[in-house]
Amino acid sequence: MNAHLQPTGSAYFIAKETATIESHTLSVLVDNEPGVLARVIGLFSGRGYNIESLTVSETEHEAHLSRITIVTRGTPTVLEQIKAQLERIVPVHRVLDLTVRARELGQERPIEREVALVKVVSTGEMRAETLRLADAFHAKVVDATVDHFIFEITGKSSKIDQFVSIMKPLGLNEICRTGIAAMNRGPQGM
Numbered sequence: 001m002n003a004h005l006q007p008t009g010s011a012y013f014i015a016k017e018t019a020t021i022e023s024h025t026l027s028v029l030v031d032n033e034p035g036v037l038a039r040v041i042g043l044f045s046g047r048g049y050n051i052e053s054l055t056v057s058e059t060e061h062e063a064h065l066s067r068i069t070i071v072t073r074g075t076p077t078v079l080e081q082i083k084a085q086l087e088r089i090v091p092v093h094r095v096l097d098l099t100v101r102a103r104e105l106g107q108e109r110p111i112e113r114e115v116a117l118v119k120v121v122s123t124g125e126m127r128a129e130t131l132r133l134a135d136a137f138h139a140k141v142v143d144a145t146v147d148h149f150i151f152e153i154t155g156k157s158s159k160i161d162q163f164v165s166i167m168k169p170l171g172l173n174e175i176c177r178t179g180i181a182a183m184n185r186g187p188q189g190m
Contacts, residue, residue, distance in 0.1 A: 019075035023052065024099040025110055025182045026083065027190055031091035032058045032066040039089055040068060049074065049082055053114075053157075055179040065093065067190075071180050094190060101184050112182040116160045121148045122171040130170045137163045148173065 030036045037056055044051050053071035058064070072082060079097065086095045098110035118139070122130050127149075134141070134151050137159070143150035148171075153163050157180060164175060183190070 019077065021073055021075055022079070022099070023071060023073050024079050024097055025112060025180065026070045026072065026086070027096045027098050027182065028068040028070065028086055028092060029059075029094040029190060030066050030068060030089075031093070032064045033091060036066070036089075036091045037068065039091075040070075040086065043085055043089065044070075044072070044082075047081075047085070049078070053179040055181055069180055069182050096190050098182050098184055105184060105186060107185060110182045110184045112156060112180050113154060114157050114160055114178055114180050115152065115154045116164075116175060116177045117142070118151045118153060118164060118167060118172065119148060119174040120151070120167050120171045121173045123147055126170050130167070133166055133170070134163075137166075139163060 028040065030040070041051070041054075043049075049072055051070055051072055054068070056066055056068045059067040072079070074082065083095050083097055086092055102108065102110045120130050123146075130149060131141075134149070134153075137153060138155075139151040139153040141149055142152045151163075153160055160177065164172065
């Protein structure tokens, strides 16, 4: 066996070479209690699955429930394994593959949004250009001094990626991103 074809310890290696690797967004409803997030993350790391984006917050205070949104990649088989294994964790109430559900509804993807704070250090003419481009992206100035701006931008990850790449030559200094928050269109809830 060639060195580059040897197993990596990752579940991705198990999948057939012909299977297409896709990015999926999973929504997981869990009890809001200590250790639950660690167990969910442990499932991913223990099996060699990668998490591309992770957000979590309490969504139902009185019921003590939190919603975890995970973006991960894998073949359809691997993604089904991930979903099934998540469903077996005791404090997990529901796991929904938002990507699969969107397709069932005849949509390409679920509604996905991300927030980023972007710090740009610039002076002189570059400041005016920075503000002009930020305005074009509907980025809001949340802090400013004579030598820097901090912008808040909300949108699809691709929009934020594009904004970041445009700000690099203008003095991009720091980025903080929230990760993806997502839900499906239509009246049906999770």
